[in-house]
Amino acid sequence: MTEKDKKPCFSKTKETQPNSRFYNYTLFIFISLTTWFLVLFLYLPPTVPTNSKQQNTHSLHKTKNLNSINNENYSHTPFSVYIYNLPPQFNFDLLKNCSHLNIYSNMCPHVANQGLGQPLPDMATDLGLGSDSGHAPWFATHQFLAEMIFHARMENHLFRTWDPSRATLFYVPFYGGLHASSKFSETNHTVRDELAVRLEDFLRSQPWWDRHQGKDHFMVLGRTSWDFMRTPGGSDFGANYLLNLPRVRKMSVMTVERHLWKGSNQHGIPYPSYFHPSTSQQMLTWQQKMRQLRRPHLFTFIGAPRKGVGKAAIRKELIRQCGESTRCNLVACINTEGSSKCYKPSEVIKAMSSSEFCLQAPGDSFTRRSTFDSVLAGCIPVFFSPHTAYTQYGWFLPADGEEYSVYIDGEKGNVRVKIEEELLKIPRERVERMRNKVIDLIPRVTYKHPNASDDDAEFKDAVDVTIAALAKHVQTIILGGKNKSNNNQIL
Numbered sequence: 001m002t003e004k005d006k007k008p009c010f011s012k013t014k015e016t017q018p019n020s021r022f023y024n025y026t027l028f029i030f031i032s033l034t035t036w037f038l039v040l041f042l043y044l045p046p047t048v049p050t051n052s053k054q055q056n057t058h059s060l061h062k063t064k065n066l067n068s069i070n071n072e073n074y075s076h077t078p079f080s081v082y083i084y085n086l087p088p089q090f091n092f093d094l095l096k097n098c099s100h101l102n103i104y105s106n107m108c109p110h111v112a113n114q115g116l117g118q119p120l121p122d123m124a125t126d127l128g129l130g131s132d133s134g135h136a137p138w139f140a141t142h143q144f145l146a147e148m149i150f151h152a153r154m155e156n157h158l159f160r161t162w163d164p165s166r167a168t169l170f171y172v173p174f175y176g177g178l179h180a181s182s183k184f185s186e187t188n189h190t191v192r193d194e195l196a197v198r199l200e201d202f203l204r205s206q207p208w209w210d211r212h213q214g215k216d217h218f219m220v221l222g223r224t225s226w227d228f229m230r231t232p233g234g235s236d237f238g239a240n241y242l243l244n245l246p247r248v249r250k251m252s253v254m255t256v257e258r259h260l261w262k263g264s265n266q267h268g269i270p271y272p273s274y275f276h277p278s279t280s281q282q283m284l285t286w287q288q289k290m291r292q293l294r295r296p297h298l299f300t301f302i303g304a305p306r307k308g309v310g311k312a313a314i315r316k317e318l319i320r321q322c323g324e325s326t327r328c329n330l331v332a333c334i335n336t337e338g339s340s341k342c343y344k345p346s347e348v349i350k351a352m353s354s355s356e357f358c359l360q361a362p363g364d365s366f367t368r369r370s371t372f373d374s375v376l377a378g379c380i381p382v383f384f385s386p387h388t389a390y391t392q393y394g395w396f397l398p399a400d401g402e403e404y405s406v407y408i409d410g411e412k413g414n415v416r417v418k419i420e421e422e423l424l425k426i427p428r429e430r431v432e433r434m435r436n437k438v439i440d441l442i443p444r445v446t447y448k449h450p451n452a453s454d455d456d457a458e459f460k461d462a463v464d465v466t467i468a469a470l471a472k473h474v475q476t477i478i479l480g481g482k483n484k485s486n487n488n489q490i491l
């Protein structure tokens with residue numbers, strides 16, 4: 001890792017800082033609108049508790065953001081995000097000791113390039129899809145680094161504000177997942193929780209916390225919520241106590257897997273895959289390729305058998321069924337990381353993009369990065385648990401799972417049907433419709449390159465979708481005084 005990678009990059013060449021000339025001009029509009037709002041405010045009976053300061057903020061940002069991403073009501077919900085300049089112990093300093101960030105593997109190659117990992121310049125060629133024009137959008141991205149990629153992307157985001165008094169959302173860029181994994185083998189709970197407790201102390205001292213008691217604050221975690229919700233007396237998987245801390249419970253927490261019963265303030269975000277385009281043209285080209293591909297295999301399964309019972313036992317059955325079917329492409333991950341095909345991005349995408357359906361079995365937890373790899377490859381996911389996607393990613397995937405996926409009951413590790421027969425039963429037109437839907441979903445589950453130009457905001461990526469949905473959600477909980485999620489299904 002180079003010195004450059006370790007440093008925060010707040011100053012960008014792009015126009016991300018408020019433009020002062022523009023602001024002088026909008027000051028006039030701002031004052032006019034303020035007056036207008038005051039008139040409206042005094043004229044209309046206040047049916048909902050409103051904060052006039054907030055109203056002004058919104059009208060200003062409406063003016064600023066009008067020309068940005070303007071589909072799907074984006075411009076109708078103007079908002080801006082303030083990023084806390086956290087003491088580096090909470091993010092960048094952790095990267096300095098990257099060889100000790102994970103007890104199983106050296107994270108240094110993975111945290112490079114602001115969390116995108118090592119570039120894969122030959123990916124398109126390896127896939128047999130010609131070469132990429134311009135900057136190659138492919139990286140060997142680690143599955144648990146959404147927290148770094150989100151941060152890098154937010155730093156350059158058009159909706160970032162440097163003025164907390166104007167912010168709708170406050171982002172706390174703590175690399176909690178990296179920290180948690182570095183402490184998995186720490187037996188002393190006080191030591192394991194220390195940094196989380198210090199983060200809470202930091203939040204306690206922030207004046208903007210008090211405006212809405214933290215309801216407008218959020219953090220992003222690249223690991224599953226189970227890693228941050230150790231229960232007193234419960235089993236100890238190396239987890240810390242971060243998400244149980246009283247202040248953190250008041251914030252919104254983005255995570256790749258939400259807790260199903262205690263996660264009302266948690267919202268599922270996609271695991272990062274390998275594709276990080278800088279332009280909408282790169283995205284459109286990829287989608288076009290995925291629509292045109294011939295897919296010789298009916299289905300594929302990529303995964304390793306897991307020891308044990310419960311949700312992981314299903315893998316044994318999937319490997320058996322796939323092995324016995326001439327229409328299935330089995331990519332078994334028998335060896336350890338690095339020596340196996342299933343850890344090579346080009347092999348994963350190649351297998352998935354040559355299949356109609358991709359089996360997504362739960363493993364160590366309910367969710368898998370593989371779900372997002374399969375969407376990227378235009379491969380229709382087959383789920384065996386509702387918690388692999390349906391109850392997780394309400395902001396990203398259609399509410400009706402049948403639009404883009406197949407569900408086969410696999411509760412308790414049993415699959416009672418023949419998967420091949422079930423898939424063959426699906427009418428051709430429905431397969432086409434589902435695949436088109438899956439390919440339409442690619443942009444919103446993709447993390448754009450953090451240095452992608454603001455001018456090219458034609459496709460909304462996972463970060464755009466997250467902050468737009470979150471701004472709406474936060475507005476609801478602040479105005480309604482409710483603290484239950486209205487967007488995610490709660491079980």
Ligand SMILES: *[C@@H]1O[C@H](CO)[C@@H](O)[C@H](O)[C@H]1NC(C)=O
Pocket residue numbers: 072073
């Ligand atoms: C846009 O907003 C309007 C009014 O709030 C709503 O009726 C409509 O369904 C929204 N459209 C989308 C695509 O969300």
Ligand SMILES: *[C@@H]1O[C@H](CO)[C@@H](O)[C@H](O)[C@H]1NC(C)=O
Pocket residue numbers: 097100182
């Ligand atoms: C890096 O992490 C290891 C293991 O946690 C620790 O022993 C070492 O002191 C750390 N080094 C620095 C420079 O923080």
Ligand SMILES: *[C@@H]1O[C@H](CO)[C@@H](O)[C@H](O)[C@H]1NC(C)=O
Pocket residue numbers: 004005009113114116450451
């Ligand atoms: C984005 O640009 C900055 C500034 O030039 C650079 O430091 C950073 O490494 C770039 N990020 C990536 C992922 O290439």
Ligand SMILES: *[C@@H]1O[C@H](CO)[C@@H](O)[C@H](O)[C@H]1NC(C)=O
Pocket residue numbers: 188189190191
């Ligand atoms: C755990 O660590 C804390 C802080 O370093 C220390 O005060 C405490 O004695 C340790 N507990 C055990 C059981 O070692």
Ligand SMILES: *[C@@H]1O[C@H](CO)[C@@H](O)[C@H](O)[C@H]1NC(C)=O
Pocket residue numbers: 482483484
């Ligand atoms: C909302 O939060 C308050 C305190 O933060 C709590 O007393 C109340 O029970 C919560 N309400 C719901 C519906 O969760």
